[in-house]
Amino acid sequence: MKILACYSIKGGVGKTATSVNLAYNAAQAGYRTLLIDLDSQGASSFYFRVRSGKKQWGKRFFDTYESLLKQIKASDFDGLDIIPAHQSFRHFDVFLSDINKRQRRLRQVLKGLKKEYDLIILDCPPSLSYLSEAVFQAADMIVVPVIPTTLSERTYEQLLEFFRDKDLPVGQVYPFFSMVQKQKQLHKTTIERMQSRYKRTLITQVPFSSDIEKMGEHRTPVACFAAKTAGGEAYLNLWQEIQQQLESL
Template sequence: MKVIACYSMKGGVGKTATAVNLAYFAAKSGLKTLLIDLDPQGASSFYFRVKPSSKKWAERFFNAYESLVKHIKASDYENLDIIPAHLSFRNFDALLADLKNRKNRLKRVLKGFKQEYDLVILDCPPSIGYLSESIFIASDLVLVPVIPTTLSERTFEQLITFFEDNIYQLKKIVPFFSMVQWQKSLHKATIESMVARYKVFLNTTIPYSSDIEKMGEHKAPVDVFASSTQANAAYMKLWTEVSEAHL
């Protein structure tokens, strides 16, 4: 079983759109896939039409596999299950602060899923705290959407520095460009300079596209309602590249 985190400390960069479309293509390719929505906003749960559980259960999230497994919901797609978010997940950092061995907690609970699932995808909230650190340890791959602008470049540098300072494995970080508008000279120049500086960027770029924005209207991955679009081809290519090079 592999664990992929869709992560950035920056908000609104395409983490959820990536988690939803990759989880969909992974399941379609035959992998038993579990998407865990760690963001109290619950956006990926919403895109898959899965309602959060009515109970506030964040306090039990990091206890054991058994406390998580009860919250698994089936999606409309074969091979794809979801653990939806709950608003109480907003307290994860505070909760972890009081737990012993907090950095390894997520890894430990996820281990329980390895008989049932080939792949776990984590849709992460935009923050950098105890939860993020447990995500960095639990994940095989930290997939980072980067909008090619100056501020996003700075945020990406901060993430690299954070990994170096805290001795997390840098090779886990796999960035790709998101919401790309090739007609903008700033986007083009930022992509060129970042690709030259960091050799780890995926070749696939996700374009800025209204078809991706429409996921909210359709409550579905792009392939379901706009299969022959450039946006869908880009997510398909992203999944192929991630799975071939990194899984």
């Protein structure tokens, strides 16, 4: 079983769009996939029309894998299950601050699901917190959507610095370009510079796409209503590129 995190310090860069579409494409490719919506905003749960119960269960998230098993919901798609977000997830850092060896705990708990799943995808909230450190330790691969602008590039550098400072596995971090608008000179030059600077930059670029934006209306992955568009094809290519990488780990 592999663990893939969609993460960025920055908000609104496409983490949720990526998590949802990668989870769908992975399940279509035959991977028994579990998407965990770690963001209390619950956007990926919304896209898959899955809701958490009323129970404030966030505090038990890091207890044992059995407590997670109880929260798993089926999606409308074969091979794809979801743990939807709950409001109580906004207190994850408080819960984690009480836990010994908190950075390791998420990986330990998730590894308990290895008989049930081939792939776990984590849709992360935009922050640099105890939760993100636990995610960095848990994930075999961390994909970081980057909108090719100056500030996003700077935030990506800050993330790498954080990894180096904390002795985290920086080789597991893979940036890719999200919401790309090729007609913009700034996007073009930022992409060129980052590609030559960061060798792990994934080749696939996800374009700015009104089809991807419309996922909120359809409440399904883009492939379900616009597979043969630039947005739909980009997410399929991105999945295939990530799949190759995961298989080589």
